[in-house]
Amino acid sequence: MRIFKDEEKLSLEYVPPVLPHREGELRLLNAFFSSILKGKQSISVRVIISGSAGTGKTAMAKLFGKQMEAEAKGRRMNLRYIHINCRVNRTLFTILKRVVEHLRIPLPSRGYSTEELMHGLLDYLTENELYVIMALDDVEVLIKEEGSDPFYFLMKVGEEREDKMSRLSFIFIVRNPEILSMLEGGTRIGMLNNIVHLPEYDTNQLYNILSYRASEAFFDNVVLEESISLIADLASERGDARYAIETLWRGGKYAEAEESSVVTPEHVRKAAASIYPAIKKENLAYLSLHEKLILLAITRALASNENAYTTSSELNEVYRLVCEEYRVQPKAYTRFWEYLQKLEDQGIIRIRVSSEGVRGRRSYITLPEIPISILQRELVRLLEGGSSEF
Numbered sequence: 001m002r003i004f005k006d007e008e009k010l011s012l013e014y015v016p017p018v019l020p021h022r023e024g025e026l027r028l029l030n031a032f033f034s035s036i037l038k039g040k041q042s043i044s045v046r047v048i049i050s051g052s053a054g055t056g057k058t059a060m061a062k063l064f065g066k067q068m069e070a071e072a073k074g075r076r077m078n079l080r081y082i083h084i085n086c087r088v089n090r091t092l093f094t095i096l097k098r099v100v101e102h103l104r105i106p107l108p109s110r111g112y113s114t115e116e117l118m119h120g121l122l123d124y125l126t127e128n129e130l131y132v133i134m135a136l137d138d139v140e141v142l143i144k145e146e147g148s149d150p151f152y153f154l155m156k157v158g159e160e161r162e163d164k165m166s167r168l169s170f171i172f173i174v175r176n177p178e179i180l181s182m183l184e185g186g187t188r189i190g191m192l193n194n195i196v197h198l199p200e201y202d203t204n205q206l207y208n209i210l211s212y213r214a215s216e217a218f219f220d221n222v223v224l225e226e227s228i229s230l231i232a233d234l235a236s237e238r239g240d241a242r243y244a245i246e247t248l249w250r251g252g253k254y255a256e257a258e259e260s261s262v263v264t265p266e267h268v269r270k271a272a273a274s275i276y277p278a279i280k281k282e283n284l285a286y287l288s289l290h291e292k293l294i295l296l297a298i299t300r301a302l303a304s305n306e307n308a309y310t311t312s313s314e315l316n317e318v319y320r321l322v323c324e325e326y327r328v329q330p331k332a333y334t335r336f337w338e339y340l341q342k343l344e345d346q347g348i349i350r351i352r353v354s355s356e357g358v359r360g361r362r363s364y365i366t367l368p369e370i371p372i373s374i375l376q377r378e379l380v381r382l383l384e385g386g387s388s389e390f
């Protein structure tokens with residue numbers, strides 16, 4: 001049973017042809033660079049892309065680069081986008097060397113200084129009527145290595161050779177833009193006005209992104225809608241699309257390993273647990289009796305219907321059955337609710353309150369990062385081992 005149509009589509013290197021929920025930001029980025037395409041470019045453009053982990057900075061920059069190159073080609077302009085990761089190329093010198101190599105500029109790679117490389121590059125661009133957009137990704141690493149120097153250098157070259165520098169533009173990609181504003185010369189190279197900030201994704205946005213990425217990577221109807229909702233919900237705490245996509249891919253691998261034809265919420269839970277194991281077996285022993293009973297009830301409620309969520313009233317019924325089974329007097333509803341919140345505080349469960357009007361407001365309970373099967377086995381073992389009442 002094949003479930004993956006094209007697994008590569010979930011790999012980290014792959015850049016999707018569209019980025020749902022980044023249309024506005026992409027337009028803004030284009031607007032900053034539109035003067036280049038109009039051929040009236042007389043200054044070097046500098047733009048910052050900021051946003052926390054997994055908000056699509058790298059993906060958006062690369063997609064922009066592709067679109068920009070295509071657009072320029074249509075206008076018979078010579079433009080190249082070069083994406084450089086500062087984790088790999090940690091100094092301005094190695095970055096410039098990469099650019100020179102990429103463009104196959106015939107400069108000796110040895111015995112050259114940063115200045116000479118830069119001037120050689122600018123001369124080449126002018127002679128060949130070429131525009132280059134350099135994207136420096138994870139620029140915090142460059143700042144850590146060389147501080148303000150690279151920016152000061154760019155500013156100086158920009159001032160000295162204004163005419164030629166206009167052929168070379170920059171995108172600086174950074175999680176926290178404050179880092180750049182603290183730099184000496186940072187403001188003077190005139191990049192701080194042009195910021196494209198990517199806010200964290202919310203649950204709905206993650207849901208749409210996941211549906212789209214799942215449709216590229218899996219055959220139709222393989223990933224259950226419930227599973228996509230669950231991943232979106234788990235990832236929404238971070239607003240992180242990378243975590244979401246990685247969980248989707250791993251969920252697929254678990255389904256594949258079990259020869260399942262669908263990716264279920266349980267596969268998702270296993271995947272999530274394998275990425276960030278949230279709860280350890282040994283911590284379960286420290287839960288109070290009723291916390292254990294409630295947790296066991298949650299695993300049963302979730303396992304019985306393959307649901308990603310159970311409601312608090314449904315759960316209370318299952319809890320009362322579990323108490324009966326273990327010959328324990330069930331706690332009143334308010335106490336039960338207190339225990340639920342304690343479990344949430346410990347990060348073991350998650351409670352979501354839906355916002356469908358005040359009346360229709362219901363609580364949904366889910367186990368974010370723990371496979372039910374493992375948890376259930378462990379709880380039964382602990383409960384049967386006869387733990388003391390707290």
Ligand SMILES: Nc1ncnc2c1ncn2[C@@H]1O[C@H](COP(=O)(O)OP(=O)(O)OP(=O)(O)O)[C@@H](O)[C@H]1O
Nearest residue numbers: 019020022052053054055056057058059209241242
């Ligand atoms: N709007 C979107 N639609 C589809 N996929 C997206 C979207 N945003 C991000 N992704 C995907 O999520 C993953 C993470 O995105 P990306 O690598 O661009 O994050 P980032 O902001 O660069 O994070 P970091 O700061 O950790 O480098 C990538 O696989 C990317 O393709």
Ligand SMILES: [Mg+2]
Nearest residue numbers: 057058059137
């Ligand atoms: Mg990135």
